[in-house]
Amino acid sequence: MPVCLLVGAGPGVGEAIARRFTSGGYSVGLISRDAAKLEAMAGRLSEADATVAWHAADAGDAVALEGALMALTDSLGPCDTLIYNAAVLKPATVLELETDRIEAELSVNLLGAHRAAKRVAPGMVERGRGAILFTGGGLALEPFPEWTSLALGKAALRSLSLSFYKELAPQGVHVSVIAICGIVAPGGPFDPERIAAEYWRLATVPGGIEDREVILQPTGTDPFYNDPERRYAETSRLPEHAR
Template identity: 40%
Template sequence: MNSKLAVIVGAGPGVGNHVAKKFGENGFRIVLISRNPNSLEQYVDELRALGIEAHGVAGDAGSTESLQAAFAQVKQHHGVTDVLVYNAAVLGGGKPTSLTAETLIRHLQVDVAGALTSALQVVPDQTERQDGTILFTGGALSLYPSANYASLSIGKAAMRNLALSLAEELSPQGIFVGTVTIAGQVKPGTNFDPARIAELYWDLYETREKHEIVFTGKE
């Protein structure tokens, strides 16, 4: 296993798969983690059609146990994760007064706890090697919350804080942590085209200079 391994949690036709393609085109082996086995197989086939070594592992970002099992499988069959990209989130709307505590906790399990769980699966090996990268998909709601998307606003704000605090803690261990804060709706053919956004993840990985890119679509 000479080529590096990138693991993307939250595979999908938007940012997740385009980030996978970007890293794959640059020589990485790719593992996609998603809870839908049928979609996962399709996404893997699309990457392989481009000549990228890709594999799929079923895992639910809303379940700590499921993520732990998925990463154990990744390590057993594909080796140590060099780059982790956490791209999972619950995208539903809802005003603060329409939320229940149970709904908020369920959403935060994906938006924040899943991000932490995924990071904790790769940190020990990356610390031992004194090298590694962890990247998170953020959103402008972390900076400018919306009453119409209360739980997502809370989740993205918490995840942003997680990313930046992890960056501070893990930097002395040679681990780079960054987040791409996407300030717009991801849509092909627009300024927020997922292929364009994927370039930002690669830029963070290569430069390891700033820990957050706030992408407004005007860059």
């Protein structure tokens, strides 16, 4: 049975991804900080006879994250798909923000992603297959001052993902960064189940270089979702989103 490890297994997108992969025949390992919420999520997923394991760890804590990844691969088997969905979502403008806080939040928004990918990539290369999927965001493409720290993390994560893609794709391992450019809510254009279906596609039938970066911005959705009052409309140049 193939194995999916999900770092940042929270409600919404995280649980929808876990549900999609268990329904597709994967064993799923869940990692996040809150043990009680992880246990409850694992219980809901296991009601459908899924094989689910979990381990509580802060993605920004190198020792804890390494330990969680090791424990889950020991119990479930080698990782076939890694999904890094962890992030610190705390607003502060570029002038308000303390540099020490940026450093602390990058431990989750960027460094944990690097550690997790480095942990599973060698086994994937050895087997000649696998997928590593990073949850990005529109802030990597056009930052806004209130979300400076998260924007820095997402921009760096985008670069990291593209570097991993260039190194690993020739060895049979697909890497994608998925920018979710909107507010996740059931029934809307950014419905968690629809987003999870895209992660499933990228893990199982990726389209090569065309899928090294996937930008989820459905037609008609607001590209200024990070600036709803349009305070920065005259100083922003929003990209042409692909999806």
